[in-house]
Amino acid sequence: MRPLPNNLVFREGVQVMRMDLHTHTEVSHDCRTRLRDIPAWMLRTNTRVIAVTDHDQQRGGPELARIVIDLGLDDRLSIIPGEEVTTSEGELIGLFLRERIPPGLTPEETVSEIKAQGGLVMLQHGFDPLKRYRLKPEATRRIADSVDIVETFNSRVSRHHWNLVAAAWARERNLPVCAGSDAHTLRDIGEAWVETPFRVIYSPADLLAALREGIVAGKWTHPVYAYGRKQWRTLNGRFRRDGEGQQG
Numbered sequence: 028m029r030p031l032p033n034n035l036v037f038r039e040g041v042q043v044m045r046m047d048l049h050t051h052t053e054v055s056h057d058c059r060t061r062l063r064d065i066p067a068w069m070l071r072t073n074t075r076v077i078a079v080t081d082h083d084q085q086r087g088g089p090e091l092a093r094i095v096i097d098l099g100l101d102d103r104l105s106i107i108p109g110e111e112v113t114t115s116e117g118e119l120i121g122l123f124l125r126e127r128i129p130p131g132l133t134p135e136e137t138v139s140e141i142k143a144q145g146g147l148v149m150l151q152h153g154f155d156p157l158k159r160y161r162l163k164p165e166a167t168r169r170i171a172d173s174v175d176i177v178e179t180f181n182s183r184v185s186r187h188h189w190n191l192v193a194a195a196w197a198r199e200r201n202l203p204v205c206a207g208s209d210a211h212t213l214r215d216i217g218e219a220w221v222e223t224p225f226r227v228i229y230s231p232a233d234l235l236a237a238l239r240e241g242i243v244a245g246k247w248t249h250p251v252y253a254y255g256r257k258q259w260r261t262l263n264g265r266f267r268r269d270g271e272g273q274q275g
């Protein structure tokens with residue numbers, strides 16, 4: 028086996044890393060990214076922390092964390108188990124979840140489930156009217172006091188403007204902000220990030236501390252382009268996988 032590339036980045040002598048708090052894997056119905064391909068990609072892109080936030084599924088995070096441990100990379104990579112939960116009024120993300128939260132609960136019930144597990148409530152792409160599954164504005168107002176983190180850079184919003192609206196909303200409430208690629212392919216993981224001094228993230232407190240010292244950044248992708256690229260990469264990935272299969 029070839030050694031994994033280990034991309035170290037320093038700023039003024041301090042090792043920094045990227046965190047991407049909104050990613051999808053093969054555990055999501057609409058994504059084919061294999062869990063076992065993710066650690067090498069994380070090292071290569073210096074995305075040393077990701078939250079696995081599959082649609083209405085929580086098992087991807089723990090499974091990936093296990094893979095990272097088996098590879099002996101748990102002192103370099105952190106996996107936050109999360110879920111993008113479909114509530115009765117749109118989606119919400121829970122981070123640091125111990126168990127799956129079922130879809131279809133009200134936003135308030137979903138928030139209590141997240142908090143009961145000691146998790147953090149993250150409001151993602153919450154302000155883009157073209158995001159079909161965004162949390163409805165009335166619901167956002169009702170749960171505003173329970174939100175722990177606001178995603179102010181999502182690579183998949185219809186216009187970058189909606190990220191600025193999210194940033195203003197977070198600023199008004201003095202809430203920590205984060206970035207999420209909302210990746211549905213391997214190569215999209217790390218397209219939006221928070222850059223912060225390197226550390227291993229074990230707990231909500233670790234994450235909040237890292238966010239406080241972080242800078243949000245990312246690449247915004249036009250939705251039509253993003254869709255085309257996902258189709259292309261999925262197709263390509265399939266060819267590559269078939270090729271690997273033939274080599275045994």
Ligand SMILES: [Zn+2]
Nearest residue numbers: 049051111209
């Ligand atoms: Zn998502």
